[in-house]
Amino acid sequence: MTNGSDGTERIVLAACPHDCPDTCSMLVTVRDGRAVAVRGNPDHPFTRGGLCVKVNNYQDRTYSPDRVLHPLRRTGPKGSGRFERIGWDEALATIARRWQAIIAEDGPTAILPYSYLGTEGVLNGLNVGDPFFNRLGATVSERTFCDSGSSTAYFMTIGPTAGVDPEAFRFSRYIVLWACNTMSTNLHHWPFIAEAQAQGAKVVVIDPVRTRTAKKADWHIPIRPGTDAALALAMMQVIIAEDLVDHDYVANHTLGFDDLKARVAGFTPEKAAAITGVPAEDIRTLAREFATTDPAVLRIGVALERHAGGGQTVRAAACLPALTGAWRHPGGGILQLPVWAFPLDWGRLMRPDFLTPGTRVLNQWRLGPALTGEMALDPPIRALFVYNANPAVVAPEQAKIIRGLCREDLFTVVSEQFLTDTALHADIVLPATTQLEQEDIMYSWGHFYLSYNNPAVAPLGEAVPNTELFRRLAATMGFDDPFFRRDDRQMIEEALDWASPALAGITLEALRRDGYARLNLPPAADYAPHRDGNFPTPSGKCEFAASMAANGDFVLPLFRQGSEEFQSCTPVDPLPHYIPPNESPSTNPGLAASYPLNLMSPKSHAFLNSSFANMPQQLHHAGEQSLMLHPADARERNIGDGMPVVISNGRGSFQAVARLSEDVLPGVVVAPMGHWRSRSPGEATVQAVNSGAFADLGAAPTFSDNLVEVAPLAAARAAE
Numbered sequence: 210m211t212n213g214s215d216g217t218e219r220i221v222l223a224a225c226p227h228d229c230p231d232t233c234s235m236l237v238t239v240r241d242g243r244a245v246a247v248r249g250n251p252d253h254p255f256t257r258g259g260l261c262v263k264v265n266n267y268q269d270r271t272y273s274p275d276r277v278l279h280p281l282r283r284t285g286p287k288g289s290g291r292f293e294r295i296g297w298d299e300a301l302a303t304i305a306r307r308w309q310a311i312i313a314e315d316g317p318t319a320i321l322p323y324s325y326l327g328t329e330g331v332l333n334g335l336n337v338g339d340p341f342f343n344r345l346g347a348t349v350s351e352r353t354f355c356d357s358g359s360s361t362a363y364f365m366t367i368g369p370t371a372g373v374d375p376e377a378f379r380f381s382r383y384i385v386l387w388a389c390n391t392m393s394t395n396l397h398h399w400p401f402i403a404e405a406q407a408q409g410a411k412v413v414v415i416d417p418v419r420t421r422t423a424k425k426a427d428w429h430i431p432i433r434p435g436t437d438a439a440l441a442l443a444m445m446q447v448i449i450a451e452d453l454v455d456h457d458y459v460a461n462h463t464l465g466f467d468d469l470k471a472r473v474a475g476f477t478p479e480k481a482a483a484i485t486g487v488p489a490e491d492i493r494t495l496a497r498e499f500a501t502t503d504p505a506v507l508r509i510g511v512a513l514e515r516h517a518g519g520g521q522t523v524r525a526a527a528c529l530p531a532l533t534g535a536w537r538h539p540g541g542g543i544l545q546l547p548v549w550a551f552p553l554d555w556g557r558l559m560r561p562d563f564l565t566p567g568t569r570v571l572n573q574w575r576l577g578p579a580l581t582g583e584m585a586l587d588p589p590i591r592a593l594f595v596y597n598a599n600p601a602v603v604a605p606e607q608a609k610i611i612r613g614l615c616r617e618d619l620f621t622v623v624s625e626q627f628l629t630d631t632a633l634h635a636d637i638v639l640p641a642t643t644q645l646e647q648e649d650i651m652y653s654w655g656h657f658y659l660s661y662n663n664p665a666v667a668p669l670g671e672a673v674p675n676t677e678l679f680r681r682l683a684a685t686m687g688f689d690d691p692f693f694r695r696d697d698r699q700m701i702e703e704a705l706d707w708a709s710p711a712l713a714g715i716t717l718e719a720l721r722r723d724g725y726a727r728l729n730l731p732p733a734a735d736y737a738p739h740r741d742g743n744f745p746t747p748s749g750k751c752e753f754a755a756s757m758a759a760n761g762d763f764v765l766p767l768f769r770q771g772s773e774e775f776q777s778c779t780p781v782d783p784l785p786h787y788i789p790p791n792e793s794p795s796t797n798p799g800l801a802a803s804y805p806l807n808l809m810s811p812k813s814h815a816f817l818n819s820s821f822a823n824m825p826q827q828l829h830h831a832g833e834q835s836l837m838l839h840p841a842d843a844r845e846r847n848i849g850d851g852m853p854v855v856i857s858n859g860r861g862s863f864q865a866v867a868r869l870s871e872d873v874l875p876g877v878v879v880a881p882m883g884h885w886r887s888r889s890p891g892e893a894t895v896q897a898v899n900s901g902a903f904a905d906l907g908a909a910p911t912f913s914d915n916l917v918e919v920a921p922l923a924a925a926r927a928a929e
């Protein structure tokens with residue numbers, strides 16, 4: 210079959226690039242050299258022919274008239290969106306000239322790279338720029354956007370294990386979806402849960418909101434945000450007090466049971482009920498059912514880390530399955546990120562050997578304070594290079610970020626597919642390809658299949674994959690190490706540890722041909738990796754009392770951890786415990802007197818973080834920025850359904866349309882994230898009110914730990 214304009218049609222095996230656990234296998238129809246449709250690959254055992262509302266018209270993203278297809282140079286004030294087209298040579302020369310001047314005056318740490326997972330490909334994703342910026346000597350950007358706190362806690366407790374095979378959920382009899390909105394954020398996992406449910410399994414959802422997922426559950430347990438550790442500790446109290454413990458498992462495969470027993474002894478369901486709002490009898494029922502039904506499994510969402518005590522919450526949750534011996538059965542245990550099953554040599558991809566020891570590390574959530582000078586940085590940040598990320602919309606303290614991005618003396622380069630809120634503030638914009646225009650190999654953080662993304666069409670305009678971007682930058686900066694000259698094929702060959710048992714029997718040829726391959730692990734029906742303990746922790750056991758706490762050794766290089774903020778959240782208490790939210794009416798009554806409502810900003814159903822919030826189909830599906838609030842809270846404030854409202858606190862404000870619903874707990878309000886600032890009334894999004902405070906572990910964000918007040922827009926205007 211050919212790719213020519215001779216009326217031929219061909220199907221290309223691809224994979225969705227997005228930062229989503231599903232990593233769907235995708236079939237791209239290419240007609241006359243143009244991608245005309247995408248659909249799910251029915252052969253894929255996990256994603257089974259499905260995509261989602263975000264990606265099922267991905268070709269429209271590729272061919273969007275709003276794509277950035279050529280390098281651009283700013284011609285108007287920062288943020289004005291006025292740019293002129295320039296050539297790649299000129300763009301690269303400008304970048305080199307500005308960087309060299311900055312390096313000569315202030316050293317390379319005055320340059321800050323900023324990136325995350327715009328694409329998740331092994332080549333073009335998380336690590337693509339690390340070797341270059343390490344070699345340049347730029348400030349290291351600590352990437353604790355997602356799951357850094359959860360992962361630190363998980364590693365401390367059971368180590369970097371893949372956990373339960375997501376496909377093995379079909380064998381589970383008791384499934385707890387904890388701070389996880391599967392129907393929106395992990396859609397293709399649902400059929401496995403539904404299959405278990407159809408065979409009699411009980412599905413429990415623990416969430417302050419009666420989400421799409423909660424509506425499908427057998428039991429929805431609404432809980433006050435940020436209080437889940439209290440629930441988990443009380444569950445352990447019940448399990449121990451009522452002797453529902455698997456003593457044999459605990460004796461052989463865990464560490465620190467007596468200490469844990471002493472720790473949770475006072476954490477009665479009554480005490481937890483007062484904190485969580487979950488009735489004590491419900492806590493007892495949940496504990497008993499979890500402990501006595503086999504196989505029982507916890508599926509924790511990333512959202513479980515997003516409050517002051519998020520790390521210890523995950524610690525407590527990760528202890529539960531060992532206490533009850535849930536790990537003995539396929540479909541029993543805990544599922545966090547199965548990505549740990551993939552034999553990726555993150556160290557080799559990042560090239561830490563190119564890094565000058567002692568190079569400054571700056572946490573990404575601190576972008577606003579770093580750019581505005583609120584943080585005393587020596588040298589200050591004079592140049593910013595953003596790729597695979599949209600910090601103007603995904604990071605807290607938005608007003609400070611925008612003020613920083615508007616600094617005339619800041620030299621900002623953004624590699625993008627679109628003129629995002631971040632790109633709008635760039636001095637130079639560089640055009641990036643979409644997944645249909647590039648080749649990559651993909652891991653997954655939601656299943657055990659390695660995927661291959663074959664390129665469907667040639668790059669549009671002058672767009673380049675991130676790999677090519679960094680090849681060009683390296684050549685421009687005179688880096689002559691052959692590492693920087695490798696082509697994509699060579700990079701793919703070197704990306705994985707092919708000698709690893711997990712890849713036994715898998716070849717690149719087969720991957721290209723089939724689009725995916727299951728890692729060489731036992732089939733789901735036999736997969737019980739911790740039946741006999743064998744946890745990848747220092748002791749080989751599930752560590753209720755974490756030895757990593759005693760060693761102070763928490764650094765997960767993957768997230769580039771090492772900032773002062775990160776060091777300051779190093780815990781000392783080796784046992785799981787309850788850390789109350791920073792901002793809640795019971796823990797911060799002073800603040801709550803002015804701002805009584807707890808705001809959460811979870812994921813939008815139709816956007817992928819801020820991606821797709823500029824695409825017509827997805828915008829149509831999502832509608833305007835909404836704020837869900839309980840009718841009782843609305844009544845007190847004279848807010849009616851559909852009314853424009855202002856959400857504010859001491860950090861800022863943004864507008865939304867009120868959606869009155871009893872699906873949310875009184876006292877809690879919900880504004881899904883993702884809408885663009887430039888398309889929002891008042892030029893502000895939920896990030897304008899979100900706190901820059903860190904959680905207790907892994908410098909994780911606290912997006913569920915924010916107090917606000919809500920008022921009708923008309924009343925707020927009148928008061929101005």
Ligand SMILES: Nc1nc2c(c(=O)[nH]1)N[C@H]1C(S)=C(S)[C@@H](COP(=O)(O)OP(=O)(O)OC[C@H]3O[C@@H](n4cnc5c(=O)[nH]c(N)nc54)[C@H](O)[C@@H]3O)O[C@H]1N2
Pocket residue numbers: 228229230355387388389390391393394395415416417418420432433434435436437510511512513515516809810811812813814815816817818819913
């Ligand atoms: N549609 C869609 N899918 C996505 C994404 C997207 O943007 N859109 N993003 C992807 C990414 S990057 C990630 S990290 C994952 C995240 O996946 P999830 O963690 O599932 O995503 P969220 O929607 O942020 O949060 C899940 C649920 O947790 C609840 N929640 C928030 N705080 C708390 C709390 O303190 N306790 C409890 N018990 N519940 C709480 C929220 O109400 C929400 O319903 O989703 C991925 N998939």
Ligand SMILES: Nc1nc2c(c(=O)[nH]1)N[C@H]1C(S)=C(S)[C@@H](COP(=O)(O)OP(=O)(O)OC[C@H]3O[C@@H](n4cnc5c(=O)[nH]c(N)nc54)[C@H](O)[C@@H]3O)O[C@H]1N2
Pocket residue numbers: 228325326327328333354355356511596597598599600603604624625626627629641642643674675810811812817818819820882895896899912
């Ligand atoms: N309030 C609130 N804030 C949150 C969260 C939340 O739940 N609530 N979740 C947090 C979490 S879990 C995450 S993961 C982060 C996500 O934060 P980000 O990773 O910044 O996510 P996106 O908004 O999708 O931005 C990715 C950008 O990369 C671009 N891109 C895509 N592919 C490529 C490519 O190949 N090359 C280049 N150069 N660019 C590309 C896209 O066009 C897009 O603009 O947000 C965090 N922020």
Ligand code: SF4
Pocket residue numbers: 225226227229230231232233259260261262263264265396397817
């Ligand atoms: S965003 Fe997630 S669910 Fe949608 S196609 Fe991509 S991997 Fe699948």
Ligand SMILES: [Mo]
Pocket residue numbers: 228354355356511
């Ligand atoms: Mo994320």
